[in-house]
Amino acid sequence: xxxxxxxxxxxxxxxxxxxxxxxxxxxxxxxxxxxxxxxxxxxxxxxxxxxxxxxxxxxxxxxxxxxxxxxxxxxxxxxxxxxxxxxxxxxxxxxxxxxxxxxxxxxxxxxxxxxxxxxxxxxxxxxxxxxxxxxxxxxxxxxxxxxxxxxxxxxxxxxxxxxxxxxxxxxxxxxxxxxxxxxxxxxxxxxxxxxxxxxxxxxxxxxxxxxxxxxxxxxxxxxxxxxxxxxxxxxxxxxxxxxxxxxxxxxxxxxxxxxxxxxxxxxxxxxxxxxxxxxxxxxxxxxxxxxxxxxxxxxxxxxxxxxxxxxxxxxxxxxxxxxxxxxx
Numbered sequence: 001x002x003x004x005x006x007x008x009x010x011x012x013x014x015x016x017x018x019x020x021x022x023x024x025x026x027x028x029x030x031x032x033x034x035x036x037x038x039x040x041x042x043x044x045x046x047x048x049x050x051x052x053x054x055x056x057x058x059x060x061x062x063x064x065x066x067x068x069x070x071x072x073x074x075x076x077x078x079x080x081x082x083x084x085x086x087x088x089x090x091x092x093x094x095x096x097x098x099x100x101x102x103x104x105x106x107x108x109x110x111x112x113x114x115x116x117x118x119x120x121x122x123x124x125x126x127x128x129x130x131x132x133x134x135x136x137x138x139x140x141x142x143x144x145x146x147x148x149x150x151x152x153x154x155x156x157x158x159x160x161x162x163x164x165x166x167x168x169x170x171x172x173x174x175x176x177x178x179x180x181x182x183x184x185x186x187x188x189x190x191x192x193x194x195x196x197x198x199x200x201x202x203x204x205x206x207x208x209x210x211x212x213x214x215x216x217x218x219x220x221x222x223x224x225x226x227x228x229x230x231x232x233x234x235x236x237x238x239x240x241x242x243x244x245x246x247x248x249x250x251x252x253x254x255x256x257x258x259x260x261x262x263x264x265x266x267x268x269x270x271x272x273x274x275x276x277x278x279x280x281x282x283x284x285x286x287x288x289x290x291x292x293x294x295x296x297x298x299x300x301x302x303x304x305x306x307x308x309x310x311x312x313x314x315x316x317x318x319x320x321x322x323x324x325x326x327x328x
Contacts, residue, residue, distance in 0.1 A: 013222025035237025231287030
């Protein structure tokens with residue numbers, strides 16, 4: 001199962017969702033290495049990108065192992081968005097993704113993210129400006145609408161297609177829902193029927209059966225996985241194998257999971273430096289160990305440290321008895 005986004009051909013139609021504070025380069029590299037078809041950067045504020053904000057540039061920095069990578073941009077001014085798209089094209093992005101789905105208050109308060117779904121005319125101007133600005137394929141991520149009374153995703157999808165957008169991803173919730181309730185996979189079918197573009201379904205895919213059921217109900221061309229990949233960078237690749245073959249790949253053995261965790265943590269230290277890398281890495285440590293015996297006490301100990309070597313020692317010490325029990 002392949003998927004084409006304009007001239008960019010993906011090996012499979014399983015995509016890692018853009019998630020602020022999560023899908024940085026160390027995590028994207030891991031997920032792509034485990035077989036995801038495409039990985040997407042954290043949401044990047046276009047204005048900060050143009051100002052060459054150091055942190056923002058780091059967010060959009062890619063590596064060869066994750067190619068092709070999509071960079072997601074947020075903003076509400078067409079020319080600012082267009083300039084940010086040009087900058088990321090120059091920095092090696094393969095795809096530009098436009099965020100019209102983020103529900104976070106500070107984003108929608110600035111008329112960006114899902115707030116753009118309330119102003120279809122402005123949304124259309126942004127889409128057209130970004131498409132004109134770059135030779136790369138431009139994609140769009142949105143929600144079903146602002147609230148239950150205004151689920152205008154099918155109409156906005158048609159505006160996007162007319163503007164030259166090459167793929168649309170729909171998170172099956174309204175902005176008003178935030179992350180509560182359940183994603184409405186069936187509604188995504190209305191978007192699919194409104195356009196001739198590839199449509200990707202997103203929201204609440206945390207198992208193989210979720211992926212299959214979402215595709216069945218939505219008629220979508222692929223799956224975008226967000227929170228289901230927390231602590232499981234191998235999961236999108238597993239879903240890709242499941243959709244292609246019907247087989248349900250087992251999770252890696254605990255020894256491999258430990259090696260992945262240690263590699264991930266070390267990569268975050270390299271990427272951010274000791275203190276920031278440690279602070280940001282601790283949440284990933286918590287996700288990797290969720291549900292394992294004694295993990296609550298272990299996480300409490302890890303959260304007391306900002307020393308990378310100490311955290312790495314705590315990780316190894318925690319996993320040692322678990323590995324012994326697994327081998328017994």
